[in-house]
Amino acid sequence: MSLAPSLPERIARTRADLRMGVPVVLLHGDGDVVALAAEGVSRARLADLRELGAVHLAITARRATTLSARAYDGDLARLNVPASAGVEWVEAVADPADDLTHPMKGPFSSLREGSATPARAALALAKSARLLPAALIVAVENGAQLAAEHGLTALQVDGALPLMADLAPLADVIHARVPLSVSQAGRVHVFRPDDGGEEHFAVEIGRPDREKPVLARLHSACFTGDLFGSLKCDCGPQLHAALAQMGEEGHGVLLYLNQEGRGIGHANKMRAYSLQDQGFDTVEANHRLGFEDDERDFRIGAAILKDMGFASVRLMTNNPAKIARMEDQGITVTERVPLVVGKTAQNAGYLATKAKKSGHML
């Protein structure tokens, strides 16, 4: 009998700690580290980390490129945090908000020695906590002992990294009838991943025949567009047009995937919007923040479709990557159903960038 949390549960706990600004211990054969999310780091915590040893700031190669810092570790850089640097320095490196007003942030020196794997895990955890992808790290001698002494969560990096890259199993927790304006025959399913991540929803309209391709939409959450009527994107009109077409045909399935801001989270999407007001396009803004163009995991959508018994879809999308990801995951896309609605003066540039840089068929 063991009441100890499993590895997926430990990952969830580590993520929650980082989000709260609590340090965590990452255990690794080549050397343990204490890690702390850079976002919102307090003076006291930074001082505590310095007591443990030399502090480094792990950032993604995307962010390093913007800062003209060397990324010796390929996908990331471990910057030396100067002894004189305070929390303002950490925030300014992690967050591009004032890049234009303070363009000369360097020069930076980066760590070359030692394994970058714990730093990589810290960044993956920060991303999955929907924080800025930047983490303070300090190498420590006996991480497990330190964690026990201070009541910190300790995580084995070698087990956690591959598990985080895998798709977390999803359970169909509950489904219930919800009459909708587009169709009385609406049913909403709630899917919950076993890694403590966000729940996703499936809206089933009618009773689609599982033997035939179903009219399907994979919608990514957009709180500004879906709820507030934002004119900066086309999400709200796409959501409503997709449901309306399913209502007209009598059958369909709309997945509402909680991957806000193409998977970077609410706060980071608003940071991206703020950068867009400084003149960067949607892709450049993601890169400056340290993210890839698109951080979504469409395996989730494919897994939900399969769980519901759907093997082939008529996919409502303009995004060729969505079609490719479905096919990769064994969902046959028999037809692409275009979904071009909601063009506004304010989103013309956004849509043009999607067409130019992401290959959208608009």
Ligand SMILES: Nc1nc2c(ncn2[C@@H]2O[C@H](COP(=O)(O)OP(=O)(O)OP(=O)(O)O)[C@@H](O)[C@H]2O)c(=O)[nH]1
């Ligand atoms: N990071 C970031 N995310 C954005 C921005 N504008 C919209 N989003 C997010 O982008 C996602 C839009 O997803 P979808 O509607 O599935 O659009 P898509 O991938 O372009 O594909 P289709 O609509 O199927 O053609 C949502 O998660 C939005 O929150 C932005 O400027 N930056």
Ligand SMILES: [Zn+2]
């Ligand atoms: Zn949107």
